[in-house]
Amino acid sequence: MTVALLIPARYASQRFPGKPLAPLKGATGVAKTLIARSWEAALAVRGVDHRAVVTDDGRIAEEAARFGAPVVMTSPDCANGTERCAEAAATLDPAPEIVVNLQGDAPLTPPGFVEALIAAMRAHHEIAVATPVLRCDHASLARFREDRRAGRVGATTAVFDHAGRALYFSKEVLPFLPALPAAEETVPVFHHVGVYAYRRDALERYLAAAPGVLERCEGLEQLRFLEAGMPIQCVEVEAGGAEFWELNNPEDVPTVEAALARRGLV
Structure with a gap:
């Protein structure tokens, strides 16, 4: 199955305007733009036939061209990354059988997260849409809760059934916890990783x-699938000790930069 990995990126983010061009320092203190670091994350994914940055903004396209990424320009009327990926995928020749949406605000996404989705789509032809979920540890749960206490719209949680079929996604911390898990207890909250694999x-x-x-x-594009009765398969992934967090708000920059440095990413 041919696979296209697309990175949708828009300039006009309400929470973080110009986010794809925000500089992020790595292990050596050298700054690279968020879209450049997202592209480096995309290059690490195996089993991909085509990669491109997908945008409607000339500034992002210019930056992508600077570091050598192919660019697909899309309409400014696209409401979200899924619509942008759909429009871009229709222009590719040959048409990909699987389209992966690696959102441009998650440079810490381990390649294994994406490869797990591709493997699930290849192994189970009945899956139309797949997305990764990562069980929270106590530290990430604390960050979730702190964002909500501060009134910030941060990361997303996922709730799914015993077969992994998504029941709901929310910017709230779900499920509701009447008490925080003890240090030795497993956290029953799953972080939704903003990556998707779709069939055309x-x-x-x-x-x-x-x-x-x-x-x-909720402002969550994937809920359109659920509301239309289209199942999403949640694929549980393991971080393997690597810290994962998205760049949702300007306040996330120090967290992401610290994680880049700990991973030795320059």
């Missing part, structure tokens, strides 16, 4: 479906 027909159905009330309330 799932993207076509997504474009044909109108955004629903849940998508509009």
